[in-house]
Amino acid sequence: MLNLLQILIFLILGLSLQRLLQSPDKLAAWLNQLLISVILPALALRYLPRVELSLQLLLPVSVAYISFFLSWFLFSQVGKWRGWTRSVTGSLIITSGLANTSFVGIPVLQALYGGEAVKIALLIDQAGSFILVSTLAIIVASIYAAGKKRKRDIAGKILRFPPFIFFNLALVLNLVGWTATGWVDELLAWIALALTPVALTAVGLQIKINLEAISTRFLWYGLGYKLLLIPLVTWIFLGPLMDVEGLMLKVPVMEMAMAPMITGSIIAISHDLEPKLASLLVGIGIPLSFLTLGGWYYFLEFGQ
Incomplete structure (x- = not known):
């Protein structure tokens, strides 16, 4: 509590500021x-060099890919059937198919389950969500956009993205058996403590809600998929394969239940690609997800 x-x-605090x-x-x-x-x-x-890499970890990471590909399939098919514009379809595929597994997901899971959950969440975020947003999301955007974009510039920025660089560095350190100790570990631990207050204050500062646009059905199609359907699919997929009491099931379900990225x-x-819709999916999705996440948390802890 x-x-x-x-x-x-x-x-x-962020909303107030x-x-x-x-x-x-x-x-x-x-x-x-x-x-x-930094954070x-x-x-x-701090966490990835301590992770015991195994084939079992591929299952939690795979749910990020399942979410994106299912979003791509579902919204493209429904869009053709219902005659949606390509702009609407592309916006829903990308925004609803990607979970906010870092800025919201990691601090929430750290607060709920502690450091062990962060190890799994980081793998889902960096080996799953981040690779997807840096590759397939750009491909989908190019397919559904009206004009061509400079994909080379975007790819260059992604390759220089600090979390991506340090994710790869941490994997190398894991393979050579290095983990932080002494004052280095204490410094990293101290910085890690800032994750929840900094991330969620930043989220509160950025939430923008256009009340006039809340009634659009596309908003609720996207949020219904993101907050309800894909975590349910994740639970159905991983449930028979994982211990229902363990973090290897709980963390992926909660990560996929996060608001759009x-x-x-x-x-x-x-x-x-429908900029207002994309903004609303995040602006409405983040505060609403705290209610639906509470439901998923209760279900995973007490309802199974």
Whole structure:
């Protein structure tokens, strides 16, 4: 209960600062940069070298790919059947198919389940969600966009993305058997403590809700898929293969139940794929996901 209260406190803090500050976007941008450049790399260096790599870990990572490919198949087929515009279809595929497994997912799971959950969540995020947003999401955006985009520029930025660089470095350290000790481990642990307050305050600062657009059915199609259908599919897929009491089932289900990924919505917006819809899926999805995540958490802990 205290962990859930912590999540709520920092989310409300961000929402409050959005109203109180003259330039909340500047603080949000600074906090996001802190997350990207310092906190997420520190998490990778502290936790990933300690992960015992095994084929079993491929199953939790695979759910990110299942989510994206199912989104691609489902929305493309329904879009053709219902006569949706390519812009709407592309926006739903990308934004609903990618979960916010880092900025929201990792701090929430850290608060709920602790450091062991972060190890699994980092693998799902970096080996799953991040690779998807840096490759297939751009391909889908190019297919559904009206004009051609400079994919080389986007790919270059992704390859220089600090969490991606440190994820690969941490994997190398894992393979050579190095783990942080002494003052290095203490420093990384201290930085890791900032994840939940920084990430959720940043999220609160960035939530923008257009009340006039809430009634669009496409918003609820996307959120229904993201917050309800794909975590259910994940539970059905992994349930028979994993211990129902273990984190190898709970973490993937909770990660897939997270709100749409902010980076995914940015890709949709940059390719002019229904920018308002992409923004709403994130802006409405993040606060709404805290309610649905509570339901999934209760189900995983007490309902099985």
